[in-house]
Amino acid sequence: MSELRKERIDRPIKARTDDIYALMGYKEISYLLLPRVLPIAVLLILPLIVPNLYYLRVLNIALSFAILAASWDFLANYVGLVSLGHALFFGIGAYTAGAFSAYFDLPIFVTIPLATLIGATISTALIYPTLKVRGVYFSLITLAFPLLLARLIEATDILGGTLGITDVEGFPNPWVESYLLIFSLIVVVFGLRRLLGEDLGIVLRAIKDNDLTVEASGINVNKYRAIAVFISSAIASFVGAYTAHSYMFVGLPYLNLEYSIFPIAATVVGGMSSIAGAAIGAFILVPLSEALREFGTLRIAIYSLLLMLFIAIRPEGIYMFLWRKYHQIERWVKA
């Protein structure tokens, strides 16, 4: 018996390159549009079809983690800055929004943009000195940042200390709460993917590939790394600010390791270096984690086991798997 091997052929779409489409008729237009329009349509409909407020809450958590994971994927897999401290960006955004809302009584649609900008500025300023440190050392230093900030708040009793800030304004209604995130997710995923195709994005990706050659090309590598950190931390700070208003509370849990680790897990499950994959990963992991609640304390063990199984079976991630199924024809041929 002769052995079989899988052959993959690109679907015969005319002139498909990175940025040029020569379209021939509605079939090809819909072929290109479907993977973009379908997820947007599903996202827009989801809040309308969830059975009750509990599921709406799960949806919101999934959405916020999806945005968080996208911002991590951008920084780690495109710019090469593997941050293990995304909770820092998230937490600073949350605390900024919470403080502005509770202490200065600013309305929610002022505090969120303000926290996004201020959060990104503070995060970038904190991370900037560490940008010279490369690879795993950068990751280790970033891991320490959220822990450090948490101890600082605990010790000095600023920003509510261990009790946190409790009187943070909530969202006017659940629709605003959900659709704000849905629109943000769409803007973040498509925006980042577009950015990465632009010149700035190409420079950032090149820094990950080979920073010395970029530096030799007359480009200040640290400046562009800082720009990338600013973009990524702005997104994470936005999610932090949103969450603070959503729970009407900010406290030390916002600096938990969970917010650093979850985006990584989501990106691994969903597929690295695609931005969209990270978001897909969050939409699998968050509901999974909720579904496992009835197992009580065993939840984390089962969750971890499933995660490991998943990585063993589909190391490429779901996004690449779907991408392949959609864009390529597979068939078994004789080897």
Added chain:
Amino acid sequence: MIRVENLTKRFGGVVAANNISFEVKKGEVLGIIGPNGSGKTTVVNLITGFIKPDSGRVFFAGKDITAKPPHEIASLGVVRTFQNVRPFYNLPAYKNLVIPLYSPRAKSFEEFRHGDRDHIALDLLEEVGFERDSPIPYKPASALPHGYIKRLELARALALKPEVLICDELFSGLSQAEIASLLPILEKLNENGLTLIMVEHRLKELFELADKVVVLEYGEKIAEGKPEEIVEDEKVKEAFLGAEVI
């Protein structure tokens, strides 16, 4: 144009560069030769800011550029190529030039600021010998043969319109024919006023091009002079013992 004064660099106990001085005038071609481990690349790294000297100074056009960050030195017009070329493999060859063309220096040139960036990139590639009407400039850098990768590296440096171009072993790994096709390109650049510093192993080709040669051994300068003088130098003959100087 470039003046190096008493450059010294130690790595632990090894003296990679010991009190090295030389000068290259505008429009000249300077060759730097020496056996393996003689400190040639260290000198390039010291001039271009990739490593900081323990002592000594580097001047460009009379200005002290010692230990400035590499991107600032490149922005001034002192541009280098790398010995171990690592292009941006995922990108098509011509898109590799987006990076240097994005630099503040490239953007400061009128002719680069206007016009289609992809055309500018293709022009640069054509200048170093990419066939414009072939698919080669559009291939991902990872699919290019070694000779083209070296040319791509040269084009990357030229995209900054350098005043001084420092080539670190540009000819290494290339065939005779490939070197023969690169030489006229370098000659033409030099005729147009580009100052060249060539660090080379391939002495024969270098001596055709160079106005002056500096010879290094164990981090020290052991000779300096015109190519024909260097060939006759006793110390140089000794350093290259076993190898034919020309």
